[in-house]
Amino acid sequence: xxxxxxxxxxxxxxxxxxxxxxxxxxxxxxxxxxxxxxxxxxxxxxxxxxxxxxxxxxxxxxxxxxxxxxxxxxxxxxxxxxxxxxxxxxxxxxxxxxxxxxxxxxxxxxxxxxxxxxxxxxxxxxxxxxxxxxxxxxxxxxxxxxxxxxxxxxxxxxxxxxxxxxxxxxxxxxxxxxxxxxxxxxxxxxxxxxxxxxxxxxxxxxxxxxxxxxxxxxxxxxxxxxxxxxxxxxxxxxxxxxxxxxxxxxxxxxxxxxxxxxxxxxxxxxxxxxxxxxxxxxxxxxxxxxxxxxxxxxxxxxxxxxxxxxxxxxxxxxxxxxxxxxxxxxxxxxxxxxxxxxxxxxxxxxxxxxxxxxxxxxxxxxxxxxxxxxxxxxxxxxxxxxxxxxxxxxxxxxxxxxxxxxxxxxxxxxxxxxxxxxxxxxxxxxxxxxxxxxxxxxxxxxxxxxxxxxxxxxxxxxxxxxxxxxxxxxxxxxxxxxxxxxxxxxxxxxxxxxxxxxxxxxxxxxxxxxxxxxxxxxxxxxxxxxxxxxxxxxxxxxxxx
Numbered sequence: 228x229x230x231x232x233x234x235x236x237x238x239x240x241x242x243x244x245x246x247x248x249x250x251x252x253x254x255x256x257x258x259x260x261x262x263x264x265x266x267x268x269x270x271x272x273x274x275x276x277x278x279x280x281x282x283x284x285x286x287x288x289x290x291x292x293x294x295x296x297x298x299x300x301x302x303x304x305x306x307x308x309x310x311x312x313x314x315x316x317x318x319x320x321x322x323x324x325x326x327x328x329x330x331x332x333x334x335x336x337x338x339x340x341x342x343x344x345x346x347x348x349x350x351x352x353x354x355x356x357x358x359x360x361x362x363x364x365x366x367x368x369x370x371x372x373x374x375x376x377x378x379x380x381x382x383x384x385x386x387x388x389x390x391x392x393x394x395x396x397x398x399x400x401x402x403x404x405x406x407x408x409x410x411x412x413x414x415x416x417x418x419x420x421x422x423x424x425x426x427x428x429x430x431x432x433x434x435x436x437x438x439x440x441x442x443x444x445x446x447x448x449x450x451x452x453x454x455x456x457x458x459x460x461x462x463x464x465x466x467x468x469x470x471x472x473x474x475x476x477x478x479x480x481x482x483x484x485x486x487x488x489x490x491x492x493x494x495x496x497x498x499x500x501x502x503x504x505x506x507x508x509x510x511x512x513x514x515x516x517x518x519x520x521x522x523x524x525x526x527x528x529x530x531x532x533x534x535x536x537x538x539x540x541x542x543x544x545x546x547x548x549x550x551x552x553x554x555x556x557x558x559x560x561x562x563x564x565x566x567x568x569x570x571x572x573x574x575x576x577x578x579x580x581x582x583x584x585x586x587x588x589x590x591x592x593x594x595x596x597x598x599x600x601x602x603x604x605x606x607x608x609x610x611x612x613x614x615x616x617x618x619x620x621x622x623x624x625x626x627x628x629x630x631x632x633x634x635x636x637x638x639x640x641x642x643x644x645x646x647x648x649x650x651x652x653x654x655x656x657x658x659x660x661x662x663x664x665x666x667x668x669x670x671x672x673x674x675x676x677x678x679x680x681x682x683x684x685x686x687x688x689x690x691x692x693x694x695x696x697x698x699x700x701x702x703x704x705x706x707x708x709x710x711x712x713x714x715x716x717x718x719x720x721x722x723x724x725x726x727x728x729x730x731x732x733x734x735x736x737x738x739x740x741x742x743x744x745x746x747x748x749x750x751x752x753x754x755x756x757x758x759x760x761x762x763x764x765x766x767x768x769x770x771x772x
Contacts, residue, residue, distance in 0.1 A: 278303025631657030680744030
């Protein structure tokens, strides 16, 4: 049950009766009561009345029987105390979307022939949490892994592979660096690489076969990384840039026919309204380059056209870094002008910040290179193994620590990758919540044949835990609206903390039979909610730690 929404509905009716028009009751959790509304303060100014008098009238008119009691507090707050009977009876529930949608989520998007780097972590982890949540809400979610698998560099890579370059899933970066080194120093290789681009783009079958081999090995590397990370992306979700190749001429033709393109510097460009440079001149979006090739804009426009027109998307989500904001805003503006992105199909950029080292600078290896994602995970797992003494759970704890540290930060901000802090067993960390879950499972296991029974609220800490449990659905509703997962992590930490205080104050296994069964129910509800919440974040919950 969404307790916050229920209270808001009942107060809304009372406020409307007092005001003569709808009023948002703004019901929120309160340190002075279970919930509170401060809407009477603003309404009083409109009615030229005392805020306390308005609040008192609202409290009198509110139908809260069996749900809560209301009283006026301070300058005009309506404080709400939830009925113990309701807290004892109701269990946390998972909300369902009133109107399920087809949602396409663009996330992860690594590049072929390159190992996944640390900057891929945030897109992958955040995107996967979004996908998990929307699936659980009942939406039809299409994961779009926009693989970088086409373009000029592939002439160089294919030529290097044909020359006998060593390619393996374990060292994609080494393969890429070797090809780049030859391209930069060997003029004959550079010439052949450029010719190979022409052969690739013209559909030469031997060249395409080698390119497919390169893509296939890269996909195996990506899938191994996803399996280790515990994300839900599959091979069927790879929709690379090459997927749209055949559609690019049609994209240009349609834009040209609609008068949305003009020549600038030899290239065909769109100039969406509202985008100007420092000089005040319109900024071009290059759709077809001066050499006749297609750039990222053409592929991204084709992707929008496909996702809405073919997949039937009702909503588009792009989990990409903040620096790409302007590029995508221009793409979406052109797509709307072309009619490929109707006004009733929202598109959202779920931008995210960077991962920093403990020195507060962009995270780099000791040699100054970008950190490989596998190295980042290895470090967290190694430290988790020292912590747990168990290699099996170390993977779950290490990866859980990384994901939780990422998702517990407002995604728009940077955060520091600090394994020591991330793996702490106290504080707002993944391992703390995993430990809390394992602790509760141990209590339930030790209970033996004693089964959980009806909840009886007798102790203030029982009440506080029951109240926190019923905040789960409202939290999920907020996260579903904002796609801000630090709100969910904050809730899970608050729940685990409430359980810890409850357990210290209220003996479970040593209590009288009826009380014991009641408290076991609170334990069971807490464990289920922690498991459900952590699963939405893609974090495993070992039964023992």
